[in-house]
Amino acid sequence: MRMKTVRVGILGFGTVGAGVVEGLRRNGARIAERTGLNLEVGGIADLDLETDRGVEVDRALLTADAASLVDDPGIDVVAELIGGEGAARELTLRALKAGKPVVTANKALLAEHGKEIFDAVERAEAGLYFEAAVGGGIPILRALCGGLVGERVERMYGILNGTCNYILSRMESDRLSFEHVLAEAQRAGYAEAEPGLDVDGFDTAHKAVILAALAYGAPLPMDGIRVRGIRGIASGEIEYAAELGYRIKLLAIVRQRENGIELRVEPALVPRQHPLASVGGVFNAVAVEGDLTGETMYYGRGAGRYPTASAVIGDLVQAAGDRAAGAAPRPRISSSRSLDLLPAGDAPLRCYLRLALIDRPGVLAKVAEVLGAHGISIASVLQKERREGEYAPVIVLTHKARESRYEAAVEAIRSLEVVGEDIVRLAIEDFDD
């Protein structure tokens, strides 16, 4: 096999950048033997050139001038591992403009600036590779673009944020509160000091937008997407859900509906026997339902130095191979196409409602009447022993109804005198329609 050397410019020498350098050092010879591509680190740009990243590196490769590294004619492929939407955006556009393929792990950039970025990709005829942006080391984007390219994707369900899944798993296994587990995770460095991007669901939403773009061939706008996080989840909810045969997971839900694409991020009840329910701890998983194969599922570590570096290296090999062959990557995301997003509130769904009812005859009937008046019918009711004061927790599982109806119904129920203020509503995903 004729060997081809491809020189990689690495932008950002943080956790992932150092992981890529170390991964190439360890497995570069193996990759060359397998693929005929010799991936060589041609330069590493970072503002901080002093901190020891714990990996061996020739200091002559380091530079603080990222733009010059991108422009260097000796650099064939650029790996953008800076993150954020500032320098990362400018350098990505700069590289594409220069006709250089870019590998990136930057989900926020792709989700928030998708139109601009994919427009630049189309004009540049250079490839953009971003397996590392979703699901860390799980090759889910390749599955969508490659093995499943012959499928019409009907729906996707993703557990896409390891921090949230870890928190929910610990809350269940050790019966702890959200606040307790979060504080602990922050002390251990598993959760950010500013955890909002994770626990409020936005990181999951970024990844969901990227999955949808690949499945449907066009970028989606972030606004208009219903995003709920896990801050409001009480450990009691997790216990009630368990009693009913469910587990609570923060899900990204992407569905091809008749009138557009449904895309929402929210904590939802998943049947315990569904494979997604058994995804625990920091693991991620994506279930894809296509019209030909039905359900396939992809599972693994969604973050971390080496899982993310592995995805970046896989993309570097692909980018290098495409470049060596003069091939553009397929399929593409077309920035000129636009997808209709189903308006938030239009999706039909089953819900879990936890109410606090005064323990008196006829009270449940009143609630059922209000739900019925909003077109929501009850599938089952679980009434618990009274826990505190005069209110007893009652859990109502509903049949399908449009989400907007629940909002109105919950408002109306809240105004009943026999109901406590605290009403919890969570989606139920049964995967059966």
Place this chain on the structure above:
Amino acid sequence: MRMKTVRVGILGFGTVGAGVVEGLRRNGARIAERTGLNLEVGGIADLDLETDRGVEVDRALLTADAASLVDDPGIDVVAELIGGEGAARELTLRALKAGKPVVTANKALLAEHGKEIFDAVERAEAGLYFEAAVGGGIPILRALCGGLVGERVERMYGILNGTCNYILSRMESDRLSFEHVLAEAQRAGYAEAEPGLDVDGFDTAHKAVILAALAYGAPLPMDGIRVRGIRGIASGEIEYAAELGYRIKLLAIVRQRENGIELRVEPALVPRQHPLASVGGVFNAVAVEGDLTGETMYYGRGAGRYPTASAVIGDLVQAAGDRAAGAAPRPRISSSRSLDLLPAGDAPLRCYLRLALIDRPGVLAKVAEVLGAHGISIASVLQKERREGEYAPVIVLTHKARESRYEAAVEAIRSLEVVGEDIVRLAIEDFDD
């Protein structure tokens, strides 16, 4: 995007062939829009041109002369969907020799004639694509060649035969015997009249050999691989395993050991909390452990008209794209390299032993003594109430020992007067070392 038409010659108009024709009819326009590749059926060869396959097809495309279809200069890519090792082998070699890429679902051909086939691929510089040969609609081969190409694959565990997994799942859920479920599955058409290829583990072994070839870059010989099927599994075993926290699955196990590659197919005890244990019914799954990402898992339908057709179509897109770009597929399987297979019996493993012991003091000590003399130590013992006659079932779980030691130890135990003839030995896979 410039559209490129690629004409496909389909060899074999059976279940999968008809599925590919129907899949392209349904989703061809979508694929063209996404990839710029217009996949056109240029001809369909089958000996039987009369049977209605339930799909619309222009009769002018049908021919009984497969060799001429392969030779037809209007055919760009060949899909070999005949199966078996006769005509399929000849036509595949013929197409490769003519420089035409071949897409195939034929695991037996690849596993039994790997050296010859991959040698032809290397000489031809035309690609061979075989995602459909393993795991049906699950894009596991692309994961190994693509997203995970930067990893050193430490081990793989596969549930690769839907028939076996269905039988084991039904045996557990409905407490039925192997024979009962098999007969039922045969009547319903889920199992072949000649079920040996499936239930004796050879289909699983074929797929395991292909997975190993992709992970390690060279074909492996089928002989020298330890293959055990599920015929010997009694429903009692499934119950005892459950009591001990395990489920029995027919596993393909591929491991990079210091002295070579361990490859075995056998029914094994899997901890119930491991994701592989929850793979039920006809579903397949492969867990891959790499040095960078750790464990990833891939799950879906491993067989059937449309799942297999989906994999074939994905490969047709890839083959067409590679051909359009003049690129050879990477990475390759090198027929000139050879891999060392760990001799059967050398793998260290934990075992489940079910013995029938006379219910008398000191008997278990004798068994322990024999095991100890063979270097096998006991991890735990479960003694059951006597079920029949004078023997009581006793289950012994062992610590790790080389497999060959178990064979000698079981022989020695069998010769003890206090032990019944019927000794069951199954591997335990804990995934924790």
